[in-house]
Amino acid sequence: MTRAPARPPVLLIEDTSSLRLLYRSVLTAAGHRVEVAATGAEGLAVFRRTAPALVVLDLVLPDRDGLDLMEDMLRERPGTRIMVITAHGSIDRAVQAMRAGARDFLVKPVDERRLTDAVGNLLSGGGPAAGGRGGAQARAGQFIGSSAPMQRVQAKIASVATSMATVFITGESGTGKELCALAVHQQSTRASGPFIALNCGAIPQDLLESEVFGHMKGSFTGAISDKPGAAAAADGGTLFLDEVCEMVPALQTKLLRFLQTSTVQPVGATRPRKVNVRIVCATNRDPAEAVRRGAFREDLFYRLYVVPIHMPPLREREGDAVEIAEAALQLFAAEEGRSFDGLSPEVRALFRRLTWPGNVRQLLNVVRNVVVMNPGGLVTPAMLPDDLAQGGSLRAPSPSPSPSPPAPEPATGPGAPLTLAEIESRAIDAALARHGGSVPRAARELDVAPSTIYRKLAQRPSG
Amino acid sequence: MIPAGFDRLRAVLGGQWPDFLACLRADLAAQQGVLAQPGAAAEDLRRAAHVLKALAGTVEHAALAAAAQRLHAAAARPGGDLAAAAAETGLALRDLVGHLDRIARGPA
Numbered sequence: 032m033t034r035a036p037a038r039p040p041v042l043l044i045e046d047t048s049s050l051r052l053l054y055r056s057v058l059t060a061a062g063h064r065v066e067v068a069a070t071g072a073e074g075l076a077v078f079r080r081t082a083p084a085l086v087v088l089d090l091v092l093p094d095r096d097g098l099d100l101m102e103d104m105l106r107e108r109p110g111t112r113i114m115v116i117t118a119h120g121s122i123d124r125a126v127q128a129m130r131a132g133a134r135d136f137l138v139k140p141v142d143e144r145r146l147t148d149a150v151g152n153l154l155s156g157g158g159p160a161a162g163g164r165g166g167a168q169a170r171a172g173q174f175i176g177s178s179a180p181m182q183r184v185q186a187k188i189a190s191v192a193t194s195m196a197t198v199f200i201t202g203e204s205g206t207g208k209e210l211c212a213l214a215v216h217q218q219s220t221r222a223s224g225p226f227i228a229l230n231c232g233a234i235p236q237d238l239l240e241s242e243v244f245g246h247m248k249g250s251f252t253g254a255i256s257d258k259p260g261a262a263a264a265a266d267g268g269t270l271f272l273d274e275v276c277e278m279v280p281a282l283q284t285k286l287l288r289f290l291q292t293s294t295v296q297p298v299g300a301t302r303p304r305k306v307n308v309r310i311v312c313a314t315n316r317d318p319a320e321a322v323r324r325g326a327f328r329e330d331l332f333y334r335l336y337v338v339p340i341h342m343p344p345l346r347e348r349e350g351d352a353v354e355i356a357e358a359a360l361q362l363f364a365a366e367e368g369r370s371f372d373g374l375s376p377e378v379r380a381l382f383r384r385l386t387w388p389g390n391v392r393q394l395l396n397v398v399r400n401v402v403v404m405n406p407g408g409l410v411t412p413a414m415l416p417d418d419l420a421q422g423g424s425l426r427a428p429s430p431s432p433s434p435s436p437p438a439p440e441p442a443t444g445p446g447a448p449l450t451l452a453e454i455e456s457r458a459i460d461a462a463l464a465r466h467g468g469s470v471p472r473a474a475r476e477l478d479v480a481p482s483t484i485y486r487k488l489a490q491r492p493s494g
Numbered sequence: 495m496i497p498a499g500f501d502r503l504r505a506v507l508g509g510q511w512p513d514f515l516a517c518l519r520a521d522l523a524a525q526q527g528v529l530a531q532p533g534a535a536a537e538d539l540r541r542a543a544h545v546l547k548a549l550a551g552t553v554e555h556a557a558l559a560a561a562a563q564r565l566h567a568a569a570a571r572p573g574g575d576l577a578a579a580a581a582e583t584g585l586a587l588r589d590l591v592g593h594l595d596r597i598a599r600g601p602a
Binding site: 047048049050051052053056057060091118139140141143404416417418469470471485488 | 498499502503505506507508510513514517518520521541544545547548549550551552554556559560
């Protein structure tokens with residue numbers, strides 16, 4: 032009997048033992064094979080021995096500087112994907128690392144979901160790990176579901192795919208906006224061309240222009256070679272701009288010119304180059320509201336918002352949660368070499384009643400957790416993560432069609448008007464309640480740094 | 495009050511929760527050692543603050559996160575009141591360590 036070759040691991044280099052254990056546990060639960068190291072020297076040795084698919088690297092190590100270590104790794108294996116972890120307040124180091132070749136960065140304290148998302152995204156972006164767990168996670172959620180809202184989405188994709196029209200996808204986090212973009216690409220005549228995805232919200236603003244349009248060697252400090260940029264790399268295919276509303280105004284102007292002229296001019300280049308690219312973009316915000324606030328150019332909005340597709344939240348996809356969970360269960364079980372008999376009636380009923388605030392991504396994580404933590408058999412409520420089994424995120428008993436999270440009362444509501452501080456305080460409390468008290472997650476929802484919330488909480492009168 | 499992040503971390507870590515607590519206790523003890531050194535160098539305190547910020551943020555211990563942030567700032571600024579910031583951080587750290595020790599001892 033021959034054994035399949037082991038997948039390349041994720042190498043985690045982190046000197047703080049508790050964080051190393053936590054990150055390793057989170058990544059292992061997400062289905063990754065993880066090697067760990069506590070020092071730079073140990074990390075380099077493991078790197079040479081295991082040829083990892085991805086390195087997650089803390090920039091502060093006891094024996095050497097993380098940036099130096101990263102440069103050594105990239106010198107030895109130039110294609111290595113490296114994601115750096117830096118402390119809050121050290122963003123300049125993260126920017127340095129991105130300029131030196133890191134693909135992404137995370138800021139401590141690291142949100143567990145952000146870690147698995149970032150690792151999954153990097154691993155599913157091609158290279159030695161393509162088709163690994165990240166890819167399976169994507170396949171598992173790939174438009175399974177026969178609900179009416181999803182049927183409408185599929186019909187819209189089919190009708191728009193063959194045109195050149197720009198597609199603007201909206202929807203909550205975890206609803207599958209990137210899968211939708213990929214489906215548009217795969218059903219188009221450009222399917223044999225490249226599909227280049229760029230997360231405008233994950234790239235430092237001063238790097239975004241060079242990521243989209245490229246740069247010439249020597250055009251700025253750290254530009255050690257020519258880089259084509261995503262727009263040129265997508266020539267003949269599709270460029271997917273995720274979180275497009277996060278794009279800074281200066282770059283919005285350049286994107287508009289790109290859409291008008293179909294030419295790109297890398298930073299430092301003297302003449303533009305013609306490219307043939309279809310644009311698909313997405314946001315989890317309300318783009319019209321971003322226009323009203325002045326955060327997004329109106330002319331760019333109308334140029335991009337040609338064919339809107341709204342990805343429905345899982346709570347509005349009647350019955351799809353069970354279909355997706357059953358499909359994912361079989362897929363993940365096959366990967367883990369286990370055998371599951373499906374979902375028990377109680378679990379099916381629970382899955383139908385849950386509101387799934389994290390949408391399909393949350394559901395897939397739950398199923399992955401079940402597969403990893405249990406040997407097999409029929410999935411019962413006892414096998415589910417504790418908070419889910421106890422009915423977390425259950426639908427409200429009211430007939431409200433869209434049980435959106437509670438918002439702070441407006442100042443114009445009944446009773447005495449609220450002060451600005453009270454509104455802020457209620458918004459923080461509501462976000463904390465929605466995220467089980469997790470300050471990093473609440474901060475992300477409120478679009479502030481976690482330290483802001485800590486500070487606001489500390490400033491409250493005691494008692 | 496038990497740090498807000500403990501429930502979340504226990505759910506995430508499952509069977510590795512006790513190992514995590516042991517590692518966390520050791521990481522915190524190491525930083526306590528740095529803070530307790532009379533006349534500790536600013537660079538050592540800055541590094542300790544760096545570690546403590548990450549740990550406090552992870553377990554969501556607001557007081558330690560805020561104190562470590564102030565220590566980090568004081569260590570990075572010439573003339574910053576390092577001794578006061580280190581003392582404040584030491585107090586918040588002792589609170590977190592106390593929680594860990596109570597968990598380790600189990601219910602009374």
